[in-house]
Amino acid sequence: MITDPPRPPPPAYVSALQPPATSLLAGTSTSTSTSTSSHGHSSGIAAGGSGAGTATSGADVREDGAGSRQWPPPLEPLLAGCTLGEHRRAGEEGPAAEASASGAGAAAQQPGEPRCLQEVCARVILRNISVHNCCELLEVARGMDGPGFGPIAAACLRYAVNSFETLVGLREEATLRGCLGPDVYDSLHAALEERRAYLASLKAGLGKVREREAPPAEAAAPRQETSVAGRPVCYPLAALAPGLVWPADVDGGCREQWLNSADWEAAFGPHAPGLTYEAFLALPGWRRSKLKQAAGLF
Template sequence: MRVASVPSPVPSPRRSPGGSHASSGGSGCEVTSTSPSSKDALIVQHSLQAGTLQELCWRVVKSHITANNVLDLLRFAEQFDMVPGFVNIRAHCMGYVLRAYEVLRERKGREELAAVVDAGTLARLEAAVEERGRVASGLKAVLGRVVELPPPPPSCEQQAPSVGGHAVSYPYSYLVAGVGWPAAVDPSARETHMCAAEFAQVFGMSWDAYCALPSWKRTVLKQQHRLF
């Protein structure tokens, strides 16, 4: 006796609670359209990723500011002065200019600095330079002529990265007070341009241990090692 086979019923479309259609395929898996809440989650996730990328880019720029590129970065950041990330870059670059004004003045010239530094700040910096010049002249008259070592050769760069995150490092002997420092060195943070091994040898501690010290203690150590 033969029994005729009965075709299985075709599943009809069902509505998901949010109003979108859902259907079951041959695998038995239900496929639904993206709900509004899922779209919102994707937007939030994209925003978080963009913020993390921006912060990463900011850290890279901050760790590579030098006397050679600080004025270019200032000019670039001023074009986007309403964007928060660029405001931070401009503020950090301006802080670098304030700390290393005399070095920048010698290498770039007063005219180029005047193009990116406001007149009031520039006048105060110039007055400070003149005052320091008068003090130095008085000291030379009392103590005699100050002798400085010649500028370092370009070959003094070391391929090992520095403790401060710079791509290259420099020997301690080219970073101490009284010598002509390499062009890429931040005059106010010369200890950050040493490699990890030499930093530990000079300071007697690792870079992380040094950073954990209070700021006054770090200043004292820099003075003791002629890096202040």
């Protein structure tokens, strides 16, 4: 039969912490003999020494003799046990405690959590400022006392200044003037008008050809002579310049077909001397486009 090796006796403080098992002391009959009671006491001591004793129901149990014990135990063994336990815990958890302390120091460097409900509300308000509530929030924050209302008022004013062009279309002038103040409103309004005028001047020439001043009617009148492309009618170069309303029968992409020989030489001669219309048609498309662009007919 295999048996476990003998275990060493427990320390004194552990033995002191274990209550004597008095369940055997509580007999069903009050006429139990003294020998039976002594046997119950000795079995309780053995159970307590091995750590397997049951919880006692009597708080004033005392035992005299060589192995005398008291319950509740005295404070000295308890203090010794607690001290020894602290030493063991400090030795075992030393590295873990140092790591925890370093983590706590790093966490202390981060921004702290809000300390009160007012600070929580202020943070929520700052995250939800918009063009629909900045004027009302600014008016309320200016009329309240408290550490959280100053940042709210500053944030609302900054938001209103940056969104002034949008607020002009959403709020009345009196509301914005009372919210921002007369000086700030007048300055922002003047800057907005200047910006709008500048953008209007830029957009005037975008998306369409800006028309030039039309030449005199006699200078743009058609001529009854054959053009370089063989058409029975030709137009002067001034009538085919870009930025004008060309005649109804002229295709804007082929205006060079409506020139006579003299206007053809005046338009293409400086860029390609001696170039005829037939030679022009034989050129690659990109080359024709370059020449037309240089002649002002592209």
